[in-house]
Every structure is written in structure tokens, then in C-alpha cells.
Amino acid sequence: MADFNTIDDFDVENKTVLLRIDINSPVDPNGGFILDDTRMKLHSPTIKELSEKGAKVVILTHQSRPGKNDFISLKEHAKVLSKNLNIDVLYIDSIFSNEAINKIKNLNSGEILLLENVRFFSEESLNGSVDKQSKTLLIRKLSPYIDIFINDAFATAHRSQPSLVGFTKVLPSGAGRLMEKELTVVENSFKNVERPCVYVLGGMKADDSIEVIENVLKNESADYILTTGIVANIFLLGAGVDIGKVNKDFIKERGYYNLVEKARYLLKTYKKNIIYPKDLAIEDNGKRVDVSIDKIPNKYIFDIGVETIKEYAKFIRNAKTIFANGPAGVFENSEFAIGTEDILNTIANSQGFSIIGGGHIAAATNAMGYDMHMNHISSGGGACITLLGGKKLAAVEALKNAKK
Template identity: 45%
Template structure:
């Protein structure tokens, strides 16, 4: 795959596909983490004299944080110390004129790419290539740089559509992500421990199936809703309130699949031995084997318990490789952050190589100032897809582009 160092961008028009999709509250972006992650690539291109066209998406149609990229332009301008002009268009005449008018070292950011209907659907590279978005912009672009690792598991026009038309290179963030994830997945160092939490249960089951079947993991620790599903699969009842909630969000149908994983790979999947609930306004920890578990009928589980944190911590501190995705509970409530913070602190204290990803995981790491983690991935879904053994469309597009243009690089 092409890297930034493979090209001289001076005076050339470069389309940089970034992923600046950020959390928004009351109409304002509340985290600039993804902006800072892509900043080295943006600076390199501008310092190299590129005419820079930045594209990103923000959320999905009809969601509360689906908005324009006007504030994205403001934040990026502040971080760079130079103007990144917001262009209220994507591939129409106004956008194309703005692209044509760029001077070396100048940058613009296009409107939210998902305002274009073509960008919503997942289509094969060949179909993405034929979209209006690609056909309108390709004649104006010399190079494409893809630094949107968090969207690498998606096949959409802005992400893969230029691959056979223009040389496409990895940005610094993309290169760093691929290097870290490849090291964690391909290493022979042992023990290799995966921590699967959060709410992306089906994705986590795919990861568990793949890494256990292919000998990439020695142990899997579970928490969050992933832990709930595996606990049910082991035959423990988690109470009426928790069962009803899991049924409502469609998780009960995954219990049989989790049971199959346990049948095939027992005892390599560990589940919590105790949980925490909100009982009369306070955190109450309940052992899974105690009579107090009757309280699960009326009180939802909000975290793993202290004994589980201790057991997981002992395992993690001795691990040589750790891959973690998703929190252990509702960490947004401080009294129920104990599990997530305890597990992530243990990962940070381990001398092994660690990769942690997922939006909620990252949020908890920054919120509670957890240090020592080797690599914090910007992509939750993309990271899970990678460790599931799936081919990521953006990485495949980068390979296609390399094969097409390598002789002229």
C-alpha cells in the first residue's frame, strides 16, 4: 500500500478522506480527539504544498447529531492555526469551483458527505466508482489520502470509489492503526487475552469465534452486554428486568450462538462472577451464586463486580498481548465505572502490548485519565471487523490502488 512518503504533493490537489465524526451535545462538538488524530496527516500535506480537499461524514440521517461540517472546519482551523474553509456543497458546481481555486498550502472541508444519498449505501468498489460523487470530483483530484480508519469497514464512494482512478495512500493515522492491529493479531507472544465488552454483541461474538478458532487468543474476558449473553449461555439466570431488556434490544437470539462458542472452546471464555446494581440509590454488588441474585428481577445490572475486576486484573497483568473493546458497564455513572476503570487500569499496568478501541472505551480512558495502553484505536466497528478476520473494504481499496499505480509512483 502507498504511504505519504511515496509522493510529492506540492501543487497537487489531494482529497483527504478523514473520519471526524464526533460526539455532539446541544449542537456542539464535545471532543476533538479525532481531529487531533488526523492532524499530523493534514499538517504534512499542507506543509508539502498540497491543495487540500477534506471530506468527512457526521452521524447518519435523522439522528440528533446529524449536522453540517461547519463546526468541524472551525475546530480544524483552530488546531492548525490556519483557515480551513467550510464549503456548503459536496460535488456540485460551487464545490468544484472552490477546489479549482485552491492554492498550494490551502485547505477546504466539504459539507457532510452523508448529505449525499450515494454515501449512505454500502456498495462494491465498482459501483462506488460509477457514482456522481466520484465522477464529478475525480477529474479535479490528483491523489487520494485515506486516513479514515474508523470507517475502514465500510464500502462507500468517498472511501473506496477513487481507488482505480487515482493513486490512494494511507495517512499517518491509517498506517499506525494497521501496524498496531496487525501486530496484535499476528503475534505468537503468549498469553494473548481479548476483553470483549460493551453493546456490540454480535460483532464481539464474531471476534471470539475467529480468534479462538484460529489460535489467536488464549483467553477471552467478557463484560457489559457481551458478558450478559455469555453468562446466560452458561445457564445462569440474570433476572426478569435484565432478560426483558435484552429481549427488547434483540440480544436473546444470540445466546445460542454464545453457547456454541462455549461448547467449542470452554474454558477459554470467562464471564463475570459478580455484578453491581443500583439498590436504593447506591451501588450494591451481588455474587452470581448468592441468594441476593433475586434482586436482578427488579434491578438492572449496571456493572461487573469487584471480585470480577480482581480476577480479570490478575489475568491482564500477566498477559503479553491484550486486545480490548467496549466498557464493562454503565461507566457514565461514576459509581458504576468501577469495572471499566479497573479493567482498563489493569491493561495499562500490564507490560504486554495492548490495543484498546471503541468510542465508549476511548471516552472512559480519557475521562478517568488511564495511561499505559500501547495503542488506542480510533475505530470500534472497524477494529472489531479486523479481529473478526473480515476484509476491510478500505484496506482492499488501498491494495487495489497500489497494484494499479505502483509502476508510476
């Protein structure tokens, strides 16, 4: 039995249900068109179920953040969502204006209303306690017209913002189907891990990945960590490898140079468990060149090398559980997509239970056609890696407290 409520715990017929989802999507900078509707597809089962059960569904979500080119209204999202659901999704360009409140009050059973980008409301950008967020204008304005709050936004569950945690203090609250699935799959795999368990960690968010490495090795829930991307470069530095000034400077620019000492400590403590590349790929005259780690020129590292790919494939093929987060290199460039593609191909063809983190690694998995061969692709990289790092998700804790 879950320690938070789900849709099963409520009779939603003729009830006004506020549904928080995360359909933050890539947008064409010129035309404002949605380029990828993956997240809308992931939330569709929750929306459809509520609608089919006769709920009056009010959707709250966000797109990007202030100052970015894709910080736009949700008018286009409503159109794409309508196509995905095969149901007409109503849209209003406000969040809690009198017009929006009247729309909510006049909804019929089964109807779906999408409110405007919640981040247009400045208080939404503030993090704070559940008690503090429950007193914000958003919650005070909307909650009198809502019967039940359902949070399905796993991808944003690590944030403690008004729309994610505030309603749990004042309304009966539960998790949507996507949130429920994410927590069940990730937490069960983490707690009941089948061995050997291999983590493949790369990408650009080195601080999160190194926190995960420390957590899973300390808890003895992982057998091997295969490092790629900037994570690998930090461990190479920790192992005393000269990766070249440009790569050192890049790590410093990202604010990660302080992690080299942590990497050195982890290598000393878990020498047999942490595997770093034996060769890497650089660019020379526009072409990929693989070099041994003892002969790295002062050029940017863009991928792991072929010998490393072969070595990593052996670990993955023997694994019973595989967690992968972050691409191995600059996969957007075909010359340097080899590491990411070969790792995903090996995971897809392995016998192990595979979990792919969200963000760029999920995008690469979908783009390269391996999505149907993975056991679980997370909708949220930040939330997923927060869980694996042994931290609690603010929005999930709020749901647990709401049940209590």
C-alpha cells in the same frame, strides 16, 4: 512493504489531494458546538504533512447520519480543525457545486479546504461494490479536479460507501498516516501476538464481540477472554445461570437472544479460555449492590462485581498482549464505573502491549486519564473489531486493489 500505497509513494507538491477523514464528533445539542476534538487531533499529522509538502488539500468527511440531532454542517468543524492545525482551514457549504469546484481549482499549494458533510449527499448512505460506487455522482463530479486520493478514515473503513471506496477506482490512491498506523499496529499485534494474550470484551455490541471470540480462539491467537457488559450476560445465560427476567428481556430487545446458543457452544468448546463474571452489580434504592451469580435478583445488571474485578486483574497483570473493547458496565454512572475504571487501571499499569478499541471504551480511557498509559487507542471501534473478527475492511481492500 505495505500492500497499499501511502503518502510516501506520491509526490504531492502542487497536486490536488482529496483526503477522506473521519472527524464525526460529539456535538452539543443546543449550541451545535464540538464537545470532543479527539478525532481531529488524530488526523492532524496527515493533514499537516500534506499541507507542508505543498499539496492542495481538499478534505471530505461526515458528521452523524440523517435523522439524528447532530447531523449538522461542518462549519464548526472547520473552526476547531483550524485551531488544532494552527492553519486556517477554508470551508464551503457544498460538496460538488460549481462554487465548490471553483474553490478546488483555485487552491494554492499548502491550502486546506473542507467540503460540506458528505452524508448530505444521499448516495453516500448506499453500500455497494467499488465499481458501483466509482460511478456515483460524487466521484464523477469531483475526480476530474483531483490528482490523488488519500484515505485516512480508519474508523469508517469497514463501510463500502462512495467517498471511501469509489475514488480508488479512478485515481491514484493511498492510505493516510492514521490509517497506516492503525493497520500496522492492529494487524502486527494480531499476527505476531505475544503470549499470554488476553481479550477483555464488553459493551453493547455483543454480535461483533462474540464473532471476535470465536475467531481468535479458533485461530489460537488468544489465551483468555474476559467477558463484561451484555457479552458477559449472554455467556452467563449460555452457562445456565439465571440472570433474571429483566436482563433476559433486555438481551431479547437488543436482538441478541439467538447468540445464547453460540455462547453455549463456545463455552463447551473453549471451557478454559472463556471467563465470565462470578459476581455482578445491580442497583437497589439508587445504590450499587454486588451479588453472586447464583443469587441474581430480577433487577438490571449494571456492572461486573468486585470479586470479578479482582479475578480479571490477575489475568491482565500476567498478560503480554491485551485487547480491550467495550466498557464493563454503565460507566457514565459513577456507581457503576468501577468495573471499567479498574480494568483500565490494571491495563495501564500492566507490562503487556495494550490495544484499546474505539468508541465508548476509548472515550472512557480518555475521560479517566489512562490514555497516555496505553500503547494504542484505536480511532474506530467498529473497524478495529471487524479486523479482529477476521473480516476484511472494504476501504482497505479498495486501497490494496488500487495499488495493484
